[in-house]
Structures are given as structure tokens and as C-alpha cells.
Amino acid sequence: MSRILIIDDDQSIRLIMSQILRAAKYEVAELDSGLQVLEAIKEWKPDMLITDIMMPGATGQAVYQIVRSKFGPGLPILVCSGTTLKFKSEQAAQDPLLGYMFKPIRPKEFLGEVVSLFEAKKALDAKEPKDGE
Numbered sequence: 001m002s003r004i005l006i007i008d009d010d011q012s013i014r015l016i017m018s019q020i021l022r023a024a025k026y027e028v029a030e031l032d033s034g035l036q037v038l039e040a041i042k043e044w045k046p047d048m049l050i051t052d053i054m055m056p057g058a059t060g061q062a063v064y065q066i067v068r069s070k071f072g073p074g075l076p077i078l079v080c081s082g083t084t085l086k087f088k089s090e091q092a093a094q095d096p097l098l099g100y101m102f103k104p105i106r107p108k109e110f111l112g113e114v115v116s117l118f119e120a121k122k123a124l125d126a127k128e129p130k131d132g133e
Helices: 011-023 032-043 061-071 109-125
Strands: 005-007 027-031 048-051 077-081 096-102
Touching: 005 011, 005 032, 005 061, 011 027, 011 109, 027 032, 032 061, 048 061, 048 109, 061 077, 077 109, 096 109
Parallel strands: 005 027, 005 048, 048 077, 077 096
Antiparallel strands: none
16 A cells, blocks of 8 residues: 655545545645654655645645655656746656646545556656666
């Protein structure tokens, strides 16, 4: 079962996302701030992050940059935001494991984006040379 960490300061959004993901048989953990993301990743070892952009403490942009700098490019990240604020980063423009969705969350589209990111991760993993090749 894949593990997904949701980071959003809005409890109702976390609840909606969690219900959708649990119904699809994902294991879910939640944070209300990006401030604890590094510790949560080290302890819980999620297979994907879903983050809001506009949050007190650490924004989704900061979460993205911290996660990529500390853990590399291999963890899929889905950014969900209610704002039209663009997620800006040269890295992000070329990141195949970064998804972006606008709120409100539409369950079918949301789940589709999660599945797409996991498929992209699987495809990238398949392309990586194995030890000894």
C-alpha cells in the first residue's frame, strides 16, 4: 500500500483528500504545516507528498525546495492550491514528478493526478540503470 503525506493548513481539505485516498486504498498521514515535513518524511517515509501552496510557516514552494534539496528528485509531489499563484521554479518546470491542481478538489481528477504521478515515478524508476549495468 502506497503512503501519501498531505500537508495543508485547512483541516476540511485534509479530510476530503484523506477520505478520497483512503477509499482508493492509500495509507495517509496529515500535517497542518510544512514546518514538520522533514521530520515526517524521515519517520514515516511517504511515497508521495501532497501540499498546499499558501500556508503559514512554510509555504508549498518552500516544502518543494526543501524536499528536493534534502531527498532528491525521486519523491512525487502534488501541489494543490486555491490560488492562481503560479508555482515558480526552474526546477519545477522540468520536474516530471511534480503535479499541480487547483482547488476545489474534484475527487476523480484528484485521484487521477495521484495515479499519474505514481505511474511517472514507476516509469522513471524503470529507466534507471540497475547496479552492475
